[in-house]
Amino acid sequence: MTRPKGYERDRNYVTDRITADGSGGWPVEPGRYRLVVAPACPWANRAVIVRRLLGLEQAISLASCGPVHDERSWTFDLDPGGRDPVLGYERLQEAYFARDPAYSRGITVPAIVDVPTRALVTNDFAQITLDFSTEWTAHHRDGAPDLYPEKLRDEMDEVMQRVYTDVNNGVYRCGFAPTQSAYDEAYRRLFTALDWLSERLSDRRYLMGGTITEADVRLFTTLVRFDAVYHGHFKCNRQKLTELPVLWAYARDLFQTPGFGDTIDFTQIKTHFYVVHRKLNPSGTVPAGPDTSNWRSAHDREQLGGRPFGDGLPLGG
Incomplete structure (x- = not known):
């Protein structure tokens, strides 16, 4: 079956890399x-x-x-x-x-x-x-975590690809769907993926097991914007994040980890999406809610065990 043509993100990036050996012309150099x-x-x-x-x-x-x-x-x-x-x-x-x-x-x-x-x-x-x-x-700082462990990379890459396709970009495919059928397909794939993630995280603290990896970073930045923006603005409204118990607890666990929640500015997030996307929100009115104080509530995910930073140390640790 041919899938309905939907929103496509432009991924034609400038792909130069900064590397330790400088082989691509851009060497790692602090301060540069x-x-x-x-x-x-x-x-x-x-x-x-x-x-x-x-x-x-x-x-x-x-x-x-x-x-x-x-x-x-x-x-x-x-x-x-x-x-x-x-x-x-x-x-x-x-x-x-x-x-x-x-x-x-x-x-x-x-x-x-x-x-x-x-x-x-x-x-x-x-x-x-x-x-x-x-x-x-x-x-790296002393005690920096290994966010891309070599032994996990094959599986991580698969997980991150699905997270990107159906969740990170999936919310945009819902919000900017050009037709009803494209929206329906994006919506279905988004919530199928969120259900899959809920099941995966039901018995492990983080996406790859007992420690934080880049996969968690990539999922977190979508989850933390979900209720404030994507649920209403992008019509991703089967449920709010707060109505998905596993993902809501998981997201709070990360939010309360130094390095995650302290990078989040909900005012700027809402201002960007509701003001810039005038085709979706012609008035530019920025909603007052939701209340974000619940991001600091107990999550109980520590009961699953694991060590958030593996052999490393948390910020300030």
Whole structure:
């Protein structure tokens, strides 16, 4: 059966990599690169979390864009004078044009910029975080967790691919579905995947077992936005996250782990989605709810055992 044609994410990224051996022309070098994110964006949120968990704050500086952008690009409107203090740019678009004056694709976050040239290095969000784990090891904090364990990579890659296809991108496929049939298909796949994840997490604390991995980071950034945005704004409304007991407890467990919840700004998240997506929300009105104080409530997931950071240490540990 032919599946209905639905929303397709543009994945034509700049795929240069920063590597320990510099074989691609971009060597690992502390202080050389700037990670540009927007706290509202789930794809950028991954990079912020991984950078914090690994302790790369001193090695890779951070620039944050505001929650609202126009058709041209994200802007540095949170900084004094509306310019990033390191790059001197008003718009992330400028770093893309410094790399390629004829650049015509999406201006996305996360993006890594080479500070000396002020030009984009990469915006390949999936590879950026894996490289933080595997190429920047010489600059990890003492006790940094292994977020991409070699012995688990084959299974992890399969899990992360389904999470990406049906959950991370699945909520967008619901929200931007061009037809009823495309929406119905995306909705079915999203909640089938969430049911599968609930079952997988019913007897293990994290997606890959007893320790946190990149797979958990990737799922978390969608779950934490689910009730605030995706349930209503993107019509992902079979249930709220708070009505899915296993996933709700799992998400709270991660939220209360240093490096996760302390990267979340619900005000910026709601502002971004409800203001920028005017085709879905023409008035730009940002909802007042939901109440987010329940993210700090007891989750009892520690009863499943495991060690969140494996042989490593939590932040501040």
